[in-house]
Amino acid sequence: xxxxxxxxxxxxxxxxxxxxxxxxxxxxxxxxxxxxxxxxxxxxxxxxxxxxxxxxxxxxxxxxxxxxxxxxxxxxxxxxxxxxxxxxxxxxxxxxxxxxxxxxxxxxxxxxxxxxxxxxxxxxxxxxxxxxxxxxxxxxxxxxxxxxxxxxxxxxxxxxxxxxxxxxxxxxxxxxxxxxxxxxxxxxxxxxxxxxxxxxxxxxxxxxxxxxxx
Amino acid sequence: xxxxxxxxxxxxxxxxxxxxxxxxxxxxxxxxxxxxxxxxxxxxxxxxxxxxxxxxxxxxxxxxxxxxxxxxxxxxxxxxxxxxxxxxxxxxxxxxxxxxxxxxxxxxxxxxxxxxxxxxxxxxxxxxxxxxxxxxxxxxxxxxxxxxxxxxxxxxxxxxxxxxxxxxxxxxxxxxxxxxxxxxxxxxxxxxxxxxxxxxxxxxxxxxxxxxxxxxxxxxxxxxxxxxxxxxxxxxxxxxxxxxxxxxxxxxxxxxxxxxxxxxxxxxxxxxxxxxxxxxxxxxxxxxxxxxxxxxxxxx
Numbered sequence: 461x462x463x464x465x466x467x468x469x470x471x472x473x474x475x476x477x478x479x480x481x482x483x484x485x486x487x488x489x490x491x492x493x494x495x496x497x498x499x500x501x502x503x504x505x506x507x508x509x510x511x512x513x514x515x516x517x518x519x520x521x522x523x524x525x526x527x528x529x530x531x532x533x534x535x536x537x538x539x540x541x542x543x544x545x546x547x548x549x550x551x552x553x554x555x556x557x558x559x560x561x562x563x564x565x566x567x568x569x570x571x572x573x574x575x576x577x578x579x580x581x582x583x584x585x586x587x588x589x590x591x592x593x594x595x596x597x598x599x600x601x602x603x604x605x606x607x608x609x610x611x612x613x614x615x616x617x618x619x620x621x622x623x624x625x626x627x628x629x630x631x632x633x634x635x636x637x638x639x640x641x642x643x644x645x646x647x648x649x650x651x652x653x654x655x656x657x658x659x660x661x662x663x664x665x666x667x668x669x670x671x672x673x674x
Numbered sequence: 675x676x677x678x679x680x681x682x683x684x685x686x687x688x689x690x691x692x693x694x695x696x697x698x699x700x701x702x703x704x705x706x707x708x709x710x711x712x713x714x715x716x717x718x719x720x721x722x723x724x725x726x727x728x729x730x731x732x733x734x735x736x737x738x739x740x741x742x743x744x745x746x747x748x749x750x751x752x753x754x755x756x757x758x759x760x761x762x763x764x765x766x767x768x769x770x771x772x773x774x775x776x777x778x779x780x781x782x783x784x785x786x787x788x789x790x791x792x793x794x795x796x797x798x799x800x801x802x803x804x805x806x807x808x809x810x811x812x813x814x815x816x817x818x819x820x821x822x823x824x825x826x827x828x829x830x831x832x833x834x835x836x837x838x839x840x841x842x843x844x845x846x847x848x849x850x851x852x853x854x855x856x857x858x859x860x861x862x863x864x865x866x867x868x869x870x871x872x873x874x875x876x877x878x879x880x881x882x883x884x885x886x887x888x889x890x891x892x893x894x895x896x897x898x899x900x901x902x903x904x905x906x907x908x909x910x911x912x913x914x915x916x917x918x919x920x921x922x923x924x925x926x927x928x929x930x931x932x933x934x935x936x937x938x939x940x941x942x943x944x945x946x947x948x949x950x951x952x953x954x955x956x957x958x959x960x961x962x963x964x965x966x967x968x969x970x971x972x973x974x
Contacts, residue, residue, distance in 0.1 A: 463775065463778035463779050466778075467775055539762075539765060539766070540762045543728060544762055544764060545779075546726075546727070546728065547726055547728070547751065547754070547756040548776060548779045548780065549752030549780050549781055550748050551746070551748050551751070552727075554748065673723070673729045673730070674729075
């Protein structure tokens with residue numbers, strides 16, 4: 461299993477590398493902006509400084525998450541990689557699990573450093589209306605789930621012989637998922653919606669992957 | 675379950691509305707080298723893919739090493755070596771990277787033996803697999819399959835697309851490797867001479883059915899070709915069962931019969947042919963006769 465996860469990470473190395481650089485730049489921007497001052501205004505209960513940076517950055521990240529999921533499946537099918545892997549000492553279940561774990565790791569790579577930076581910044585540079593720790597956790601759980609929802613959708617549409625239909629699906633669905641945060645905020649309803657969406661997408665992908673010809 | 679390494683029960687597979695496999699029953703005992711023959715597109719690869727769990731059957735069941743194909747565990751997969759038709763592997767990997775991946779996914783790995791095979795085949799480990807010719811990919815595929823010291827080895831038309839030299843080289847080494855004790859091998863091919871050199875039991879797929887399933891010796895003994903010369907025009911119907919092929923020209927009638935015995939000989943003699951001679955048949959002749967006609971049954 462570990463070997464399969466390593467293989468998935470190595471194959472998605474470009475994604476991991478670019479994302480790491482991107483996250484580093486974003487963290488730097490955040491530190492710089494906060495050093496100047498948080499500002500007193502808030503959007504959706506989040507300091508506007510943080511919201512603006514996140515608002516510009518995360519839609520791209522969610523799009524990349526969907527592309528990562530779709531590419532994992534598309535290249536796999538196109539190059540018959542799973543067909544070969546499943547003849548080695550492994551199972552379809554392990555192959556798909558390795559993909560999903562890689563996707564989750566990638567999303568965590570994006571979110572954890574930013575979440576940690578934010579937590580430290582709020583501690584070091586306290587603002588007038590400090591969001592409580594629970595609220596900060598809710599923000600990042602929602603962002604994590606949105607990323608996972610986009611990734612799961614990518615996985616679902618990626619196992620398709622054509623390129624245009626998955627691409628169209630990602631372009632249409634990702635903005636809808638992201639806009640849900642803008643409309644509903646970082647509340648419980650949003651979290652529940654994402655959880656349901658992720659479950660549906662993963663279960664369908666799982667069912668397809670286990671029963672189709674490899 | 676018995677000691678069958680491969681067991682197929684009433685296997686039916688429809689593909690895009692077409693019946694590719696029609697009620698296949700097959701048992702390959704452990705330690706047997708089984709040659710699966712059939713013309714291109716007859717369903718050999720489909721049967722192998724179903725055995726390995728890569729495809730699902732429409733009906734029926736298949737078992738490998740005592741485990742149902744669709745539920746093969748990683749442990750069972752680790753005891754099976756597979757050389758696929760076309761040798762897909764992972765094309766954008768370098769050989770070394772693929773070897774490391776296979777090694778890390780294997781329960782058993784013989785690096786020395788793999789090195790020996792790579793050296794024998796002169797395969798560079800620093801090149802990408804997509805830069806390899808079909809023959810080199812086949813050799814690499816076989817090397818990787820053999821490195822796990824498989825209990826069951828499945829070779830799906832491994833010499834397909836290879837030139838004569840590469841095919842000979844592949845087979846010579848394969849024969850050495852295959853003849854080790856206790857290993858079960860399923861070898862599919864449409865090249866008769868390949869199978870004849872390796873197999874001790876043969877199956878021939880014709881129109882989705884397993885028309886022949888017996889030892890090579892039995893097959894040769896049980897299919898008989900006779901040249902009959904009659905004083906006048908040959909009879910239209912000899913009233914024989916198991917006629918595989920029949921051709922009449924002038925006073926001459928050439929028939930190929932399965933399961934030829936004294937009873938059938940007696941029936942022929944009632945038509946009083948002036949001459950009756952047996953025509954020697956190679957495996958290739960038998961294969962051509964069998965695959966050119968409706969499925970007969972030479973199953974033991």
